[in-house]
Amino acid sequence: xxxxxxxxxxxxxxxxxxxxxxxxxxxxxxxxxxxxxxxxxxxxxxxxxxxxxxxxxxxxxxxxxxxxxxxxxxxxxxxxxxxxxxxxxxxxxxxxxxxxxxxxxxxxxxxxxxxxxxxxxxxxxxxxxxxxxxxxxxxxxxxxxxxxxxxxxxxxxxxxxxxxxxxxxxxxxxxxxxxxxxxxxxxxxxxxxxxxxxxxxxxxxxxxxxxxxxxxxxxxxxxxxxxxxxxxxxxxxxxxxxxxxxxxxxxxxxxxxxxxxxxxxxxxxxxxxxxxxxxxxxxxxxxxxxxxxxxxxxxxxxxxxxxxxxxxxxxxxxxxxxxxxxxxxxxxxxxxxxxxxxxxxxxxxxxxxxxxxxxxxxxxxxxxxxxxxxxxxxxxxxxxxxxxxxxxxxxxxxxxxxxxxxxxxxxxxxxxxxxxxxxxxxxxxxxxxxxxxxxxxxxxxxxxxxxxxxxxxxxxxxxxxxxxxxxxxxxxxxxxxxxxxxxxxxxxxxxxxxxxxxxxxxx
Numbered sequence: 001x002x003x004x005x006x007x008x009x010x011x012x013x014x015x016x017x018x019x020x021x022x023x024x025x026x027x028x029x030x031x032x033x034x035x036x037x038x039x040x041x042x043x044x045x046x047x048x049x050x051x052x053x054x055x056x057x058x059x060x061x062x063x064x065x066x067x068x069x070x071x072x073x074x075x076x077x078x079x080x081x082x083x084x085x086x087x088x089x090x091x092x093x094x095x096x097x098x099x100x101x102x103x104x105x106x107x108x109x110x111x112x113x114x115x116x117x118x119x120x121x122x123x124x125x126x127x128x129x130x131x132x133x134x135x136x137x138x139x140x141x142x143x144x145x146x147x148x149x150x151x152x153x154x155x156x157x158x159x160x161x162x163x164x165x166x167x168x169x170x171x172x173x174x175x176x177x178x179x180x181x182x183x184x185x186x187x188x189x190x191x192x193x194x195x196x197x198x199x200x201x202x203x204x205x206x207x208x209x210x211x212x213x214x215x216x217x218x219x220x221x222x223x224x225x226x227x228x229x230x231x232x233x234x235x236x237x238x239x240x241x242x243x244x245x246x247x248x249x250x251x252x253x254x255x256x257x258x259x260x261x262x263x264x265x266x267x268x269x270x271x272x273x274x275x276x277x278x279x280x281x282x283x284x285x286x287x288x289x290x291x292x293x294x295x296x297x298x299x300x301x302x303x304x305x306x307x308x309x310x311x312x313x314x315x316x317x318x319x320x321x322x323x324x325x326x327x328x329x330x331x332x333x334x335x336x337x338x339x340x341x342x343x344x345x346x347x348x349x350x351x352x353x354x355x356x357x358x359x360x361x362x363x364x365x366x367x368x369x370x371x372x373x374x375x376x377x378x379x380x381x382x383x384x385x386x387x388x389x390x391x392x393x394x395x396x397x398x399x400x401x402x403x404x405x406x407x408x409x410x411x412x413x414x415x416x417x418x419x420x421x422x423x424x425x426x427x428x429x430x431x432x433x434x435x436x437x438x439x440x441x442x443x444x445x446x447x448x449x450x451x452x453x454x455x456x457x458x459x460x461x462x463x464x465x466x467x468x469x470x471x472x473x474x475x476x477x478x479x480x481x482x483x484x485x486x487x488x489x490x491x492x493x494x495x496x497x498x499x500x501x502x503x504x505x506x507x
Contacts, residue, residue, distance in 0.1 A: 036109075036116035036202065038229075041216045042245045045227040046388070049247035053222040063131050064099035064138070072100035074129030081125040082146070083110065084205065091147050091206045091213045092155060095119075095140040096162050097126055102141035104163075104197060111216075112205040119203075143201065145213060147234045158234045164195045165219055166261070169397045170343055171238045177262070177283040177342030178322055180395055182219045182228060183246070184256030184376050188309050188361045196221035198228075211235075224248040224383070237402065240395035245388060252383040256359065256376030258347045258393050262322045264301040265368045268414040269426075272507055273303075273366075278333050281368050283342045284322035286410070287360050287375055288401065288498075292316035296406075296498035300413040301373055304362050304505050311357040311378075320358045321346035321401060322375055325411070337368075346401040347377070350392035355380040408432025408489070408497040411466055415504070423456055424475045424504060430489060430497045431468035438462070438469065444496055448473055448487040452480040460489065471500075481506040 059065070075097045079085070083093035098105060109116040121140060123133045142162035146155040149172055159169035165182030185194040202216040212233050219226040224246055231241040242258075265281040266274045274281075282301065289297040292315045299310065301322075323344040326332070332339040356379040365372035383389055396402055414427040438444055440462040448458045448471070456474040463470040471487050483504045489497045 033115040033117040036111050036114060040116070041202065041218050041227040041229070044218055045225040045245060046247050048218075048220060049225040049249055049386075053220070053249060058103040058105075060098060060103055060138075061134075064097075064134065065103065067100040067131065069100060071130040072097075072102075075099065075131070076127050076129070078125055078127060081122075083119060083203065088208045089206050090209065090211060091145060093143050093145055093203055095121075095125065096142040096144070096160075097134075098138055098141045099131075102163060104141060105139040106142055106198065107200040108140055108143060109200070109202045110205055111202050116202055143203075145215075145232070147211075147213075149234050149238075158238060159232065161198065161201065161215075161217075164197050169232075169234075169238045169240065169395075171234075171397050171399065172236050173341065174343050174397070174399075175338055175341045177324065177339075178345055178373075179261045179371065180240075180345060181259040181261060182217065182244075183221070183224070183226060184259035184374065185221065185223055185252060186254045187256050187259075187359075187374055187376070188307060188363075189254060194221055194223060196224065196226070223250050223252050237399075238397040240397075242393050242395060244391045246383060246391070247388060248383045248385050250385050254378070255383050256374070256378055257391055258349075258395075259374060259376035260322045260345050260347070261371045262345075262373040262375075263365075263368060263371050264303055264362075264373050265365060266303060267300075267326075268412065269300055269502075270302045270415065279330070280326065280332050280339070281334070281337075282324070282339065284324050284344070284373060285326055286323050287320065287358075288323045288346075289314075289320045289358060290318040290401075292318060294318070296495075297501060298410045298498050299360065299501050299503075300410070302362060302503065302505070303372065304364055305507055306505070307364065308362040308503065308505065310360045310362075310503060312360075313355075313357050315355045316352050317349055317356075317358065317377065319346055319348050319401060320375065320377070321396075322373060323401070325400075325409070327399070343397045344400060346396040346398060348394040348396060348402070349377075350394060353377065353379070353391070405432060406434070407495060408435045408468065410498065410500050411468060413500070413502065418456075418474050422476070424477060426471075426473045426475065426485065426502065426504075428471040428473075428487060428500050429463055429466055429468055430471070430500075431466050432497070434496045435469050435489070436467065438496075444469065444489040444491055446471060446487065447490050447495075449485070450475060451484040453477045453483045458487070475504070477504070477506070 077094045108119045144160035149156040161167040168179040183196045198217045200218045204214040215230045217228040226246040229243040233239040262284040267280040287299040361374040363372040408430045411429040411431040418425040454476045485502045488499045
């Protein structure tokens with residue numbers, strides 16, 4: 001899948017308040033405003049799930065269906081045409097034109113005073129640099145929201161919904177990086193993944209001065225429908241309070257709920273294949289877990305030769321996320337991409353999610369334009385046809401997960417040949433308040449192990465350069481192609497650090 005391009009199925013919405021779309025040359029009259037309340041989208045999703053899936057139309061007039069990336073970038077929204085522009089509200093909405101790979105028509109409504117009214121496309125909303133202006137009702141591909149995030153007198157783009165069920169956001173001081181999705185189905189399945197799409201959105205008109213905006217979305221795919229309600233609060237962390245209701249058309253055994261998608265190309269633990277001047281290239285460098293048993297786990301990401309799937313069993317998870325922990329320019333040395341400013345994204349479950357697994361899918365990639373990391377919650381039980389499944393969670397687009405950090409965390413993971421060039425050596429640096437009182441002559445206990453091969457040596461030493469402790473593990477793989485390792489520092493029977501877990505694969 002191309003990064004940020006989100007190649008999903010096409011979408012339009014001939015349902016309830018939306019009639020079948022006429023051609024761009026012969027636009028249909030605007031539907032009248034329709035009643036809207038908190039149950040409207042859920043009722044629409046429930047009704048749609050009872051109907052056979054119908055692949056929507058995705059036709060575009062020439063030349064828009066054949067646009068290259070440069071020509072598509074030349075189609076720009078006119079800021080003065082933004083929804084709520086000049087009304088004294090902190091939020092405005094701008095819209096993406098259809099074209100290039102974004103063939104899908106997404107219907108967008110404004111909700112105010114208990115009524116939903118379509119936001120109508122017009123060519124004068126856009127400037128067209130390399131193509132002639134469109135005619136008729138082309139419709140939109142998605143939208144983005146602006147808000148004075150970094151400066152009180154200047155609006156910044158804080159989130160965007162574009163392509164399939166993907167969306168992304170930033171917190172104060174950040175630039176775009178990883179994405180969230182509405183739903184993942186059959187990820188890493190040899191038969192191919194199914195990409196649900198957001199078919200329609202409802203944007204609640206924000207009150208003057210309000211710092212919260214509410215967005216509703218209807219999702220559809222051959223396997224299921226779903227209703228979403230996002231309550232978005234931009235700030236030092238940008239928060240999406242997310243309420244979902246899913247209505248499967250068929251039994252779904254491979255559902256990925258609250259999915260995240262990111263990019264990892266290389267870092268010090270995994271860069272043998274890359275002849276690159278930069279120290280690291282990634283939007284996220286690890287999967288962080290806070291389990292229902294109050295365990296803290298850090299799993300560094302890797303770019304494998306073959307697709308890898310890792311599953312972490314849990315019950316009542318407290319949180320998980322794809323994190324970007326390296327936050328210094330020197331970690332990347334990239335003045336354009338500024339990977340040190342990319343968001344981390346933390347999923348905070350609301351209520352008891354029961355039993356399941358956090359699944360991490362690592363897809364081989366040779367370019368940083370590919371989103372090749374996926375993480376999501378897979379419930380223990382399948383989602384059954386004609387059922388209703390409610391799930392609520394809070395998305396934190398952040399610098400670090402919320403809450404007090406009790407245990408020292410993994411600062412970096414490095415991997416290479418041992419000095420004698422016979423074994424693999426892993427260097428892990430832990431940093432945190434729980435380690436600061438330790439003395440070099442009274443080191444912590446090391447709990448380390450591997451499921452295969454043999455650990456030849458495992459030692460700890462104080463690392464004053466980072467005010468933490470270093471763990472060095474030398475592994476004899478014994479010709480195994482895959483070895484799972486773990487390590488943490490202890491004082492007595494109490495952990496001082498999160499548990500570092502790592503999957504080494506033969507390159």
